[in-house]
Amino acid sequence: MSRLGLPTMTLPPQLRGRPAKAVGVAVLVLFLYALPLLDLPIVTTPDSDFGGVLYTMATYVLVALGLNIVIGYAGLLDLGYVGFYAIGAYVTAVLGVQHGHWPYLLTIPVAVAVTMLSGVILGAPTLRVRGDYLAIVTLGFGEIIRLSAKNSDWLGGARGIQNVPKPPSVHLFDVPHLKWENGTVLVDVTNKTQAFVFGFVDYVPYYWMALTVVFIVLIADMLIKSSRVGRAWEATREDEDVAEVMGVPTFRYKLLAFAMGAFVGGLSGSISAAGANFIYPDSYQITVSVIFVAAVVIGGQGNRWGVMLGAALVVYLPERFRGLEEYRILMFGIALMLLATFRPQGLLPPRVTRRAKALERDLEDLETGEEPQEVTS
């Protein structure tokens, strides 16, 4: 353990692998990259461009990973996460076209840094107040960001910022899409994705970019969660007073969680701006924050796979069932209520919950005199 108290990074259990597992993961990763090209019959969204849908799904998954750190790991209810998302997008746009001509890739580190700074500025005063008040304060923060952007001509006002810079295009090769006709698979040479050209119609390269970032953040997330920082968060979340007594500087770790959440939020905002052509303040309303929170909690807050699934579903389902446009929000509401009632731990509950439940079961068994069952990890 480092003497400075910095988290030491050891390879988390998930990555200490056996060869078979590695191959399986590699195939899965390849499959995900190939997904928009495969045009699978049921999975592909018929009325909406699947590449574009996947791109949005990937950015939302990124958001969910970031928000999971705040809500899931550190237990802080953030109802204004869209603010970070907006800051990331706006910094990219401002540097790239509004007040500068930076190339897209250079705007990302600045976007992320600015967002992180705003996370610290927001967190420093507000994390000291009661945890439950955090919800309304963060909600207010999200609104302040949106309204400030809307009312400032410097940030483009209500019109927003046009021609947001795109990642540099380099045309290496063409990849044809597949086409399914009556059960046989054919290669459709008229429908090609140009790798890696970032244009206005084909969203597949954007999806690949976003997916790559997701994998990077995922690995970082696994490293951090299994380190000392992750354990400090868990302690803070479960019982803050006890954690303090045990020597965990809870305020500092909460602020760190906020800052990391802001980091990922800004990153995903910047990524989403790339394919957006133009960004405008009213696309960052409270409702979007609510959807972010819903995605995280539905999936199983604290479980990174769960929140990724939750985010993917939240984007995918309305696009897949486009015929029912009008009832989208109604069905979303019903789904939330059903989930909360019948599966309150989320779709994929975090390991801790499973361990805790198993422990509870064992204790009960001990009390009633039955044989304790094997603890499943």
Add this chain to the structure above:
Amino acid sequence: MHTKHTLRTLAVVAAAGLALTACGTTSSSSTAGDSGSNCPAGLKIAFLGAQTGDYANLGINISNGANVALDDYTKAHSDCKVTMQKYDSQGDPNQATKLATQIIQDKSIVGVVGPAFSGESGATGDAFNGAGLVTVSASATDPALTTHGWTTFHRVVATDADQAPQDAKYIKDTLSAKKVFVIDDSSEYGKGLADGVRKGLGNLVTGSDAVQQKQTDFSATVTKVTSSGADAVFYGGYYAEAGLLIKQLKAAGYKGAFMSGDGSLDPGFIQAAGADAANGAILTCPCAPSTADFTKKYKADNNNAEPGTYSAEGYDSANILLNGIAAGKTSRSSLLDYVNSYDQDGLTKHIKFDNGDVSTVVIYAYKVSGGKIQPGTPIK
């Protein structure tokens, strides 16, 4: 254990899937031929705009107008069938971009009626331009849309940059107002229009304020208006807020004139304001009032619905595309050329495009009286 088993199965399935894809290739299958005079099967035009959601009204007004044009075309040209496929964006630019990709990839679509809103038009303009797919909008009034160099973007209405000076002229000359208070709703459209009016009025402007969309209590703004002694108020924004605003103004004793733009031209304005408060309001629009003839056809084709704002322009937009198809321009490139060189009378005005903008500019003033919006007259 569980995960290992699942991964193994997944690996096998994936490998099998990849193997199957090596099966065959398709030859390119295009539907719209490049020659001018034949009529390919399954020819389509697309409508892109709101059909559901909070802005459904406006989108439906336009698509209904387009329905009438399609009906007229079908009656006259039963030999070449054309259908209109509607893409519902709910007025959201983010949805519109994905739908634009769908439209572009459907090769049987040779022209687009819409996009309905300026936001959607801005978001999809580059895509349509790159694909060479012609779009004719009935209602996208943002002046900046024709500054991007898109050869495919066209609109059959005057822009906000035309509407604002005419509104200012009306306030100065017809209303003879001496002190005008200008309010906008902070939206791109509302602020753009109001700023144009502010410029046109110069120092007749006695005060300014900016409210929010979905706002319902305007007591601070009303205070500003009454204390400024204004005898005319111009509001740049949409009908829900405009209606509540005029109602609260009148309740506070305001006796002056009230004017607003095409965003307020909707029966919802009278609903929100109440018939008494709404009376006397002037609502301007680049859209023309519907003739009795058109109204009859509209009701017959659309389940007895009344034509609304931009319905007639919806007819004109679709009609341009359908005229082109009737003239044998059944490929995207030939239809685009046709529209770019179009020079004919439409239902609402003479239509000729200059860099996407229609060259005839006319703004109508609609007065509210007797609890209804009366047919508009052009502002001279």
Add this chain to the structure above:
Amino acid sequence: MHPLALNFDFLFSNFSQLTVTGLALGAVYAMVALGYTMVYGVLQLINFAHSEVFMYGTFATLWTVYFMGGTARTSGFALARMLTVAMVIAMIVSALVALLLERVAYRPLLKRNSPQLMALISAIGASFVLSETMGLRDNITRWLGLNDNFSRYVSGARDTRGLPMDIQTHQLFPIGNYHVTNIDLIVICCALLMMLLLDQFVRRSRLGRGIRAVAQDPESAALMGVNSTRVVQLTFLLGGLMAGAAATLYMLRIGATRFDAGFILGVKAFTAAVMGGIGNLRGALVGGLVLGVAENWGSALVGTQWKDVVAFVLLVVILLFRPTGILGESLGKARV
């Protein structure tokens, strides 16, 4: 307008008008805030769907007026009678919606001891379901085949729907250079009266003591024989009644409503509840009035487009200096 150009001149010369209308606006916030603060005090739960309870009250007001034959010509005593009946009906409707909410969206979760956040998710879901049901009412009635009878009630489902009559404002007495209108007076007095009644009820009645007991310590309260389910139901009921009354007062001032009218007002009301001290009934009153006035003053100083920013910044500042809100938290304590 540059945000830093503070227009103090305008604020001072129109001080009474801005303040009185701000109080009327704040009175509505305060009554809705009561619902948030009580549920939070008893359950530590943010009742996200309370805004829809309010919204249904506004429609109940509107539809009662339609049903009683209100037209643009209705005025005077007939109008007053109509609106009083509408208020009673709105209170009942809102209370019923609140009880339904409790039964469907919260009780199943509370029984299973679900995590806090899941109750919030259920609340969010319920909020969407309630507002969308109102927003899709024309589709729903069409589906049920009831279209023609109710077209006046269900048409324009996503649009603003207004009262058929204009409620005439009469200027009553001057404060400063502003003449207080009858509507201002009715709204502020009505709100204060109802809150006083609620306050007395919670402080003095047996049921009220039950509420305070469960808020303070649910387990001891159960041991002392307080039926916590009944208490929770009562809390929701009272919040609903207040929201329904607020809804009619809102219709009196604004005159129109929409299916999503609850959302923004709900956020503001919750902000007011936190500002005043969450869980504190008098805090909800103070918070609501402060927020209403602050919005108007903020609009006067920096322009209406910044008023929400002013409101949230004010919230943060208040919490920084008084972390438990203006009057502090206290539903659980004896001194409410």
